[in-house]
Amino acid sequence: MTAGEPKVTLDLALSHGLTAEEYDRIIRRLDREPTFTELGLFSALWSEHCAYKHSRVFLRGLPTRAPHVLQGPGENAGIVDLGGDLALAFKIESHNHPSFIEPFQGAATGVGGILRDIFTMGARPIAVLDSLRFGDPADPRTRRLIEGVVSGIGWYGNCFGVPNLGGEVGFAAEYAGNPLVNAMAVGLVSKRGIFRARADGVGNPVFYVGAKTGRDGIHGAIMASATFDETAEERRPTVQVGDPFTEKLLLEACLEAMASGAIVGIQDMGAAGLACACSEMPARAGTGMEIEASRVPQREAGMTPYEIMLSESQERMLLVAAHGREEEVRAIFARWDLDAVAIGTVTDDGLLRVRFHGAVVAEVPVRALADEAPVYEKPTARPAWQDALAAFDPRSLPAPASSPAAASSPAPASCNDTLLTLVASPGIASKEWVYRQYDQQVGINSLVLPGSDAGVLRIKGHRIGVAVTTDCNARFVYLDPRVGTAMAVAEAARNLSVSGARPLGLTDCLNFGSPERPEILWQFREAVAGLADACGALEIPVVGGNVSFYNETLGQAILPTPVIGMAGILDDVEARATQWFATPGDRVALLGPEAVSLGGSEWLWVLHRTVAGRLAPLDLAVERAVQEACRAAIGARLLGSAHDCAEGGLAVALAESCVSGPRLVGAEVDLGPSAIPTGEAADVTLFGEGPSRVVVSVKAEAVRHFEQLMSEFRVPWRFIGTVGGERLVIKAGGVSRVDVDLDRLTGAWRSGFERLVS
Amino acid sequence: MNFGVVVFPGTWSDCDFHYVIGEVLHQPVRYVWHRDANLADFDCLILPGGFSYGDYLRAGAVAGRSPVVEALPEFAARGGLVLGSCNGFQILCEARLLPGALMRNECLQYRCQSTYLVVENADTAFTRAMRPGQVLKMPISHGEGKYHADSETIRSLKAKNQIVFRYCTENGRVVKEANPNGSMDNIAGVINEEGTVLGLMPHPERAAEAAVGGTDGTLIFHSILNTLVEDGSFLKR
Numbered sequence: 001m002t003a004g005e006p007k008v009t010l011d012l013a014l015s016h017g018l019t020a021e022e023y024d025r026i027i028r029r030l031d032r033e034p035t036f037t038e039l040g041l042f043s044a045l046w047s048e049h050c051a052y053k054h055s056r057v058f059l060r061g062l063p064t065r066a067p068h069v070l071q072g073p074g075e076n077a078g079i080v081d082l083g084g085d086l087a088l089a090f091k092i093e094s095h096n097h098p099s100f101i102e103p104f105q106g107a108a109t110g111v112g113g114i115l116r117d118i119f120t121m122g123a124r125p126i127a128v129l130d131s132l133r134f135g136d137p138a139d140p141r142t143r144r145l146i147e148g149v150v151s152g153i154g155w156y157g158n159c160f161g162v163p164n165l166g167g168e169v170g171f172a173a174e175y176a177g178n179p180l181v182n183a184m185a186v187g188l189v190s191k192r193g194i195f196r197a198r199a200d201g202v203g204n205p206v207f208y209v210g211a212k213t214g215r216d217g218i219h220g221a222i223m224a225s226a227t228f229d230e231t232a233e234e235r236r237p238t239v240q241v242g243d244p245f246t247e248k249l250l251l252e253a254c255l256e257a258m259a260s261g262a263i264v265g266i267q268d269m270g271a272a273g274l275a276c277a278c279s280e281m282p283a284r285a286g287t288g289m290e291i292e293a294s295r296v297p298q299r300e301a302g303m304t305p306y307e308i309m310l311s312e313s314q315e316r317m318l319l320v321a322a323h324g325r326e327e328e329v330r331a332i333f334a335r336w337d338l339d340a341v342a343i344g345t346v347t348d349d350g351l352l353r354v355r356f357h358g359a360v361v362a363e364v365p366v367r368a369l370a371d372e373a374p375v376y377e378k379p380t381a382r383p384a385w386q387d388a389l390a391a392f393d394p395r396s397l398p399a400p401a402s403s404p405a406a407a408s409s410p411a412p413a414s415c416n417d418t419l420l421t422l423v424a425s426p427g428i429a430s431k432e433w434v435y436r437q438y439d440q441q442v443g444i445n446s447l448v449l450p451g452s453d454a455g456v457l458r459i460k461g462h463r464i465g466v467a468v469t470t471d472c473n474a475r476f477v478y479l480d481p482r483v484g485t486a487m488a489v490a491e492a493a494r495n496l497s498v499s500g501a502r503p504l505g506l507t508d509c510l511n512f513g514s515p516e517r518p519e520i521l522w523q524f525r526e527a528v529a530g531l532a533d534a535c536g537a538l539e540i541p542v543v544g545g546n547v548s549f550y551n552e553t554l555g556q557a558i559l560p561t562p563v564i565g566m567a568g569i570l571d572d573v574e575a576r577a578t579q580w581f582a583t584p585g586d587r588v589a590l591l592g593p594e595a596v597s598l599g600g601s602e603w604l605w606v607l608h609r610t611v612a613g614r615l616a617p618l619d620l621a622v623e624r625a626v627q628e629a630c631r632a633a634i635g636a637r638l639l640g641s642a643h644d645c646a647e648g649g650l651a652v653a654l655a656e657s658c659v660s661g662p663r664l665v666g667a668e669v670d671l672g673p674s675a676i677p678t679g680e681a682a683d684v685t686l687f688g689e690g691p692s693r694v695v696v697s698v699k700a701e702a703v704r705h706f707e708q709l710m711s712e713f714r715v716p717w718r719f720i721g722t723v724g725g726e727r728l729v730i731k732a733g734g735v736s737r738v739d740v741d742l743d744r745l746t747g748a749w750r751s752g753f754e755r756l757v758s
Numbered sequence: 759m760n761f762g763v764v765v766f767p768g769t770w771s772d773c774d775f776h777y778v779i780g781e782v783l784h785q786p787v788r789y790v791w792h793r794d795a796n797l798a799d800f801d802c803l804i805l806p807g808g809f810s811y812g813d814y815l816r817a818g819a820v821a822g823r824s825p826v827v828e829a830l831p832e833f834a835a836r837g838g839l840v841l842g843s844c845n846g847f848q849i850l851c852e853a854r855l856l857p858g859a860l861m862r863n864e865c866l867q868y869r870c871q872s873t874y875l876v877v878e879n880a881d882t883a884f885t886r887a888m889r890p891g892q893v894l895k896m897p898i899s900h901g902e903g904k905y906h907a908d909s910e911t912i913r914s915l916k917a918k919n920q921i922v923f924r925y926c927t928e929n930g931r932v933v934k935e936a937n938p939n940g941s942m943d944n945i946a947g948v949i950n951e952e953g954t955v956l957g958l959m960p961h962p963e964r965a966a967e968a969a970v971g972g973t974d975g976t977l978i979f980h981s982i983l984n985t986l987v988e989d990g991s992f993l994k995r
Binding site: 154155158161243244435441443444446447458 | 774777781807811812813867869870899901964967969
C-alpha cells in the first residue's frame with residue numbers, strides 16, 4: 001500500500017457505491033482485503049455503468065446474430081457487412097448524467113466518446129446523430145439545457161469534422177431533472193481493417209496514446225450509476241472536459257498506425273478510463289497486463305495511482321503494439337503531436353498488475369474485474385399506474401377551451417387550428433434551429449440532410465448508400481413498454497424503409513429509472529422483450545448498445561426511453577426517397593392499417609398535457625409487408641416521396657410532406673365518406689397515431705405499376721388524394737376538415753421550435 | 759496544373775477538396791503538410807476548412823504563423839494562386855495576406871446552411887468563368903465568419919474591386935435577411951490587390967456535384983484552370 005492512502009474498510013467500499021455483499025465478494029475472490037487502488041478498480045468495473053449488473057440477465061434473449069453481422073455486442077461498436085470489402089460500424093451511447101450537470105461539456109464529451117468507439121474499431125466516422133429529451137418546453141430551465149446541449153454537440157462534431165445526419169428532440173415533464181443525451185456514431189471500415197479491443201501476444205508493449213491524464217471524471221462511471229438529488233450540482237468535477245481537436249489528431253494518428261500493421265489491439269478510455277481498458281483488453285484475449293502507472297502522461301502534479309487508473313480524461317486510447325515495432329508507433333503519433341508512451345506489457349498470468357514507481361499497488365485477476373461482477377435478477381412488479389393509464393378515455397376530456405392545461409395556449413376551435421397548433425408544438429415543429437448549428441456536409445457524402453425521415457449517405461466510388469436514424473416514442477413505451485418498444489424498432493426500420501434502405505442492424509440506448517425499483521425494472525424487462533419481438537419479426541439483429549439506469553431525480557423517473565439507432569443499406573443510392581411532396585399531379589396514397597388511437601398521442605400531450613390511453617395495435621407482419629412494399633416502390637422509382645406517419649398522425653404527416661422540402665407543395669386529400677366513425681371526433685382520424693403507416697406520393701405515370709406492386713405485397717393501402725396547389729385540404733366524411741394556406745402552415749411549423757429557444 | 763491542398767492539424771475539408779480536384783475535375787493534386795515550406799511543385803494552393811490547431815486562440819491564428827503559410831507570399835509573388843475557404847479564409851486574414859478579420863457570427867451560433875452569393879467581380883483568376891451579378895449557391899459551415907474591417911479598408915476594397923462575393927437572396931438581392939453571419943456589407947469573399955489570393959467563407963468543394971449541393975462551386979476551379987492554361991509563363995515555374 002502506498003503511504004498516505006486511506007485504509008480500506010467496509011464504509012469506504014460503501015462510499016464507492018459498492019454494496020456490503022459486493023465488498024465481501026471481492027475479499028473472498030482476492031482472499032484478502034483489497035488495496036485502495038484495487039478498491040477503486042472494482043468499484044468502477046463493477047458499477048452498473050460498466051458491468052450491466054441489473055440488465056445483463058434480461059439482455060441475454062436479444063437476437064444478435066445474422067450472416068451479415070461481423071461484430072455483435074461486446075466490443076466498442078457493432079459492425080455489419082455492406083458487401084465487397086466494405087463494412088459499417090455503429091453504436092449509440094448515453095451521456096445523460098454529465099449533460100444534466102454540465103450541459104455543454106457533458107453533451108460534447110458524449111459525442112467524443114462515441115466517436116472513439118467507432119474509430120477504435122478501425123472505422124472512419126462518417127456520421128453522428130443525437131437523440132435528445134428535455135423537460136416541459138414551458139420550463140425556462142429547458143431552454144438553458146437545450147442551448148447548452150446543442151451547442152456542445154455541435155462544437156465537438158464540427159471541430160472534429162463529422163457530419164450530423166439526424167436525431168430527435170422530444171419533451172416530457174419527466175425529463176426535467178434528467179434530460180437525455182444519446183449520441184450515435186457511424187463509421188466506414190474495410191473488412192480487412194477491423195480492429196478489436198484485445199491484448200493479444202504475450203510480451204507485446206502496451207502504449208498509452210492521446211491527451212494527458214488529469215483528475216477530471218474520476219468516478220464518472222459511479223456517478224452514472226446513481227440517482228440524483230439536490231446535490232447534483234456538486235458533482236460537476238466528475239464531468240470531463242472535451243478537446244475535439246486532440247480527438248481529431250487521435251483519429252488520424254490511430255488510423256495511420258492501424259494501417260501500418262504495427263497495432264495488435266486498441267481500446268478507447270471512456271468510462272472508468274485505464275481501469276477499464278487495462279482489464280477488459282486482456283480479459284477478452286485470455287492474457288494479463290502489467291503497467292507502470294507513473295509512466296502515464298499526466299497534466300496535474302501529484303496524482304496517485306488510484307487517480308491515474310480511474311481518471312476519465314478524454315481523448316485517450318490504450319493500444320497493444322507488435323513487439324519490435326515500437327519506434328514506428330511513436331513516430332506516427334509524434335507526427336500528429338501526440339504522446340505515445342509505452343506503459344506496460346501483455347503478460348500470461350491473467351492478472352492486472354499496476355506498479356507505481358516500481359511498487360505493486362494493485363494485482364487483481366483481470367477476469368475478476370471484467371467478467372465476474374455480480375449479476376442481479378432483482379424483482380420486477382407491474383406498476384399500479386398501468387391500469388389507470390390504460391383505462392383513460394380521451395373522450396372523457398373536457399372541451400379544449402375549458403381545460404386548464406390548454407388555457408394558457410389559444411384554444412383550438414377547429415381541425416385547422418388543431419393542426420396549426422400541433423405543427424407548431426416543439427416536438428413536431430422543424431428542428432432546423434438545432435441542426436443548422438451542426439455541420440451536416442463535411443465529407444461531401446450527405447445526400448439526404450437532417451429534416452427527412454432518415455439521413456442518407458453515399459459511399460464514394462460505390463453504388464450503395466447508407467441510411468441512418470434514431471427513434472423512440474417514449475410515451476408509447478410508458479403506456480405499454482413491450483409494445484411501445486417494438487413500435488420504436490418498427491418506426492426506426494420504417495424511417496429507413498421510406499428512405500429506400502433495408503435495415504441491417506440496430507444499436508439500442510436503454511434509458512430508464514432506477515432498476516432497484518421493481519416497477520422500473522418491470523418496464524425494462526418488458527421493453528427488452530418488445531425489442532426482441534420486433535427484432536425477431538423484422539429480422540434486424542442487435543449489434544450493440546448501452547443501458548442507462550438511474551435516470552431519476554428526487555424519485556421522479558424519466559419516461560422509459562429505449563432509443564433505437566438503426567443503420568440500413570440502399571443497394572442503389574440513386575433510388576432513394578425523401579419525405580416531401582415533389583411534383584403536382586402525383587397521387588397521394590396511405591399505406592398500412594387504418595387503426596389509430598389518441599392514446600399517448602401528440603394531440604393528447606399538446607392540447608391536454610396528458611400521457612394516457614391505449615395504443616393502436618401493432619401487427620409486425622403487416623409492418624414488415626408495408627416496409628417491403630415501400631422499399632420495392634422506391635427501388636422501382638415509382639414514388640415522388642415517402643413519409644412515416646408518426647407523431648401528430650395522418651394530418652401532420654401530410655402537412656410535413658407539404659412544407660418540409662425545398663419548395664412548398666400543397667395537396668388535396670379526401671379520406672372518404674366513412675372515414676369518421678359516428679359519434680367520434682374527427683380528431684381521431686386526423687391526429688390519431690398508429691404504427692405501420694406511410695404516406696407516399698406516386699408519380700402520375702407510375703400509378704398502374706404501383707397498384708400491381710401493392711397487391712403483390714398484400715399490404716393494406718388506398719389512394720387518398722393528389723399533390724398540388726397552394727393549400728393543404730383534407731376532407732373526411734364529405735366535409736372539409738382541414739383547409740389551410742401553405743404559408744400559414746409553414747410559418748407555424750418553422751417558428752414553433754425557435755419560439756421556444758429564443 | 760498542380761494543386762496542393764494544405765493540411766494543418768485539425769483541418770477537415772482537405773479530403774473534400776482533394777476528392778473534388780482529383781476525382782471530379784481530374785486534375786493533379788497532392789496534400790501539403792503544414793510544416794512543409796517547399797511549394798515549388800505547385801501552381802495553386804488550397805487552404806481548406808476545419809479547426810486548425812482547434813481554433814482555441816482565434817480561428818486561424820496559430821495556422822497563420824505556420825511554415826507553409828509563411829511561404830505563401832513568395833509563392834503568390836511568383837504567380838501562384840492561393841484559395842482559402844472557411845478556416846482557410848480565416849488563416850489568410852490572420853496572416854495578413856488578406857485585409858480584414860473574421861469574427862464570431864452575429865447570432866453567436868455555428869451555422870451550417872445553404873447560402874447564395876452574388877459575383878461582384880468576375881474579372882479575377884478565380885471568377886473569370888462567371889458573369890458579374892451571377893448568383894451562386896454554396897453552403898457555409900462556420901462559427902466565426904462575420905467579415906469585419908475598418909471603414910478605410912472597406913472603402914479601399916470597394917475602390918479596388920476586391921470584394922468578390924457577397925451574400926444575397928436566391929434572386930440576387932443583397933439584403934440583411936440573406937446575410938447568415940452579420941458580415942459587413944454582406945461580404946462573403948475578398949481578393950488581395952494583386953489578384954492572387956482569394957478567401958471566402960462558403961465551401962465551393964461542397965457544391966461541386968449535382969448529387970450533393972449543386973455544381974456552382976466548380977466555377978471557381980474552372981476559372982482557375984482557364985488561367986493556368988492561358989498563362990504559359992506561370993506553368994513553367
